[in-house]
Amino acid sequence: MSLAFVFPGQGEQKVGMGKDIYDAYPGKRFIFNNANEILNENIGNLCFKGNYDDLIDSRISGLATFLVSSLIYEIIKDLSLKPSGYAGYSLGQYTALYASGAFSFEQTLRLVNSRGNCLKKAAMANETGMLGVIGLSEEVIGKIVARVDKSYIANYNSPGNYSVSYDRSVRDMLFSEFEKENAMKITDIPVAGGWHSPFMKMAANMFREELFCQKIKLPHENFIENYTADQVKSTDRLKDNLYHHIYCPVKWHQSVRRLIELGIDTFVEVGFGNQLSKFIKYTNRKVKVLYTGTVGDLDKTIEILSKSS
Amino acid sequence: MDIMDKLKQGVCAINVVIEKSDIPTDEGLLASGILDSFGLIELIGFIESEFNFEMEDDEFTGDNFKDLTAVKAYVERKIA
Numbered sequence: 397m398s399l400a401f402v403f404p405g406q407g408e409q410k411v412g413m414g415k416d417i418y419d420a421y422p423g424k425r426f427i428f429n430n431a432n433e434i435l436n437e438n439i440g441n442l443c444f445k446g447n448y449d450d451l452i453d454s455r456i457s458g459l460a461t462f463l464v465s466s467l468i469y470e471i472i473k474d475l476s477l478k479p480s481g482y483a484g485y486s487l488g489q490y491t492a493l494y495a496s497g498a499f500s501f502e503q504t505l506r507l508v509n510s511r512g513n514c515l516k517k518a519a520m521a522n523e524t525g526m527l528g529v530i531g532l533s534e535e536v537i538g539k540i541v542a543r544v545d546k547s548y549i550a551n552y553n554s555p556g557n558y559s560v561s562y563d564r565s566v567r568d569m570l571f572s573e574f575e576k577e578n579a580m581k582i583t584d585i586p587v588a589g590g591w592h593s594p595f596m597k598m599a600a601n602m603f604r605e606e607l608f609c610q611k612i613k614l615p616h617e618n619f620i621e622n623y624t625a626d627q628v629k630s631t632d633r634l635k636d637n638l639y640h641h642i643y644c645p646v647k648w649h650q651s652v653r654r655l656i657e658l659g660i661d662t663f664v665e666v667g668f669g670n671q672l673s674k675f676i677k678y679t680n681r682k683v684k685v686l687y688t689g690t691v692g693d694l695d696k697t698i699e700i701l702s703k704s705s
Numbered sequence: 706m707d708i709m710d711k712l713k714q715g716v717c718a719i720n721v722v723i724e725k726s727d728i729p730t731d732e733g734l735l736a737s738g739i740l741d742s743f744g745l746i747e748l749i750g751f752i753e754s755e756f757n758f759e760m761e762d763d764e765f766t767g768d769n770f771k772d773l774t775a776v777k778a779y780v781e782r783k784i785a
Contacts, residue, residue, distance in 0.1 A: 556765030
């Protein structure tokens with residue numbers, strides 16, 4: 397079994413996310429306690445007891461996503477596994493970089509916090525959003541976004557599954573274009589802006605200075621990042637890619653394929669939900685996926701991983 | 706057993722609470738809740754092994770997978 401740890405991004409947040417795991421593993425609560433202390437606010441409360449509107453806020457949903465993944469990662473770390481690859485989806489890249497040794501916990505937390513603030517400011521400057529589309533080919537989606545002004549493919553999730561960022565003025569037109577082409581499912585993604593598109597260039601520029609002054613280490617050699625869907629050879633290149641990544645598409649299925657090329661046959665989704673596991677299975681039905689978003693799923697995954705290690 | 710019968714058998718193996726005779730052939734597989742998105746991947750895996758071909762990336766479309774009638778036509782084209 398050649399393992400990769402993959403970390404989800406925002407978009408699946410729910411009030412109470414990770415609470416069952418937090419309760420079941422009291423020895424790992426320090427993740428939330430440390431975060432509360434570093435940021436001087438109770439992120440755990442927002443995650444577990446807040447209201448959904450708070451969790452839509454890009455800063456809070458980013459922190460919640462990162463912290464729940466980190467909590468689960470701390471639990472899995474006790475198995476002393478040696479993953480052969482790492483990747484994260486969008487914000488999940490920061491969690492992957494923390495897990496693969498490039499960033500410290502505090503550094504990641506502060507970066508996730510700042511990145512969220514920058515996205516929030518950029519989202520307030522533009523009336524933008526995102527649609528998820530299942531069941532149209534890349535070629536068809538590409539033609540639609542080329543035709544509809546102010547719309548861009550933002551996430552290459554899996555073949556036939558894409559997210560599109562749009563200016564609010566064209567949302568309905570896009571929706572009907574997708575319908576006309578016989579899409580199987582079209583959904584409004586619960587995020588505050590049109591991520592991973594030129595609408596977020598302003599956010600990238602606001603974040604740039606803080607990102608570029610970080611002292612970071614090179615991650616695991618098989619850390620695959622979303623901007624190029626490939627390995628990174630230097631920390632300068634890594635920072636540059638993280639900067640571009642804010643306003644450029646997430647090449648997720650391409651990243652998954654790169655990990656498979658590197659020999660990965662089992663993906664462990666470390667975080668809330670199981671969206672990445674689905675994207676991976678749609679990309680390649682021969683690999684194994686394990687997920688950890690609830691205490692039941694986590695315990696099942698731990699049992700499987702313990703037997704195989 | 707014809708293609709539609711085999712497809713329904715595949716759906717029943719994935720969604721164990723649905724009866725073969727109750728599976729509609731012209732309702733959206735995802736939209737009607739017959740399968741969730743993991744179930745649909747399983748169905749694709751079932752089709753690939755049952756009919757011995759691999760789905761190409763650009764073939765996962767509503768035209769081919771919207772409902773079982775579309776899936777049947779897709780399989781027929783693939784094995785022709």
